[in-house]
Structure formats: C-alpha cells, structure tokens
Amino acid sequence: FLETTLLTLVNYPSLVATNAARMVVAANEKNTYSLNTKKPKLAEFGLRRAQGPDGGFSASKYSAIGGFDGTSNVLAGKILNINLVGTHAHAFVQTYKSLSEVEDMSASIQNSNGTLGEKVILLPLVQKYRSNMNWHITNDGELAAFISYACAFPNTFLCLIDTYDTLKVVVLLLFLDFASPLIGTILFLIKNSCFNFFVPSFSWT
Known part of the structure; x- marks a missing residue:
C-alpha cells in the first residue's frame, strides 16, 4: 500500500519534469534551428489535455521545474509565479475580412x-514580403488579424497559422525583421512540410 502511494505521488511529477528537461536540452542543442542564436523559449499548453482534475495544474508546475519558460495555465501562473504565455483564438482570425481594417496599424521594431x-x-512591410515571395493567395482576413495581433504584441508575437491553410501563411516572414524568438516554437507546432519550406529559405543556424 505504501509503495503504491509513493509511486503514484512520484511517477507523474517525475515523468513531466524529466520530459520537460529533455525538451529543454533538445531545444538548446547547437544544431537546433533558432533565430539570431537566441535561446529558444519553451511553453506548456497542456491544460485542456492533461488527465485528472489536478493534471493541468501539476503539469504546469512540473514543466517549470523541468526548465520550461512559461505556461498557458493562468491559475498556475499566478499561484506558482510562472510566466504566462498564450496565443489568440481562431475566432479572432475569423473576425477580420480585409487588409483595409489594419492599414494604419503600426508597431515598434525591437533593436x-x-x-x-x-x-x-x-x-506595407507585409505586402512587400508577400510580393517578394509571389504569394498573393494568402487569406487577407487572416493576414489582417496577424498584423493586428503583432501591433498589440510586437515582441512576443505568437500566432495560430492553421485557421485556413497553414502553408499559405506568409506573414511569419515579416517577423524575421522583429527578431522574434518564438518563430521556432511556431514552426515546431505545425507540419513538417511547413518546416521544410522555411528551413532552406533562411539561415537560422
């Protein structure tokens, strides 16, 4: 009885913290793709998928112990003093229909x-990249939503790029100019086909 209790108390924390630590090590390997050799940021987004009534909170806690930089779990972030991170909703993307909605929006570029x-x-900067890539089939509403979000969060830009068509989203190229450390995170979350498109195009090593 005592052994079973101890194992159940230790196994899950050990599993999550160990996996988190391994991900941190892998993300910081010398050959990992990253922008401007900045340290990649790792964030935990598992609240809706964790098992049990306490699984989400515990996963946030033990991921932080394993070296993760943030969590999407607001309660865990507040109680445990973990950095809060997140993205916008697909519904946010769908509220935009035209680039005219964001034609006057601006953001400060990080030095x-x-x-x-x-x-x-x-x-204009977004349109320049889209023209350079000859990618005029990008969804204008989606593009407008990303511009709006980037104006609100110019240095922590992290977006969902699968609302319509992942491989047609060209706006990410813009944020190479912003030296966003989160682009590697975005690319890791989507299909290999998207990753394979970006890697040959830019020197990220």
Missing part, C-alpha cells in the same frame, strides 16, 4: 540591444 525603435506601419 539589437533589446530596446524599442521607431514605429513602422506594418501593412
């Missing part, structure tokens, strides 16, 4: 020293 630089209107 190499981490300070915020001058503000720029994002739409």
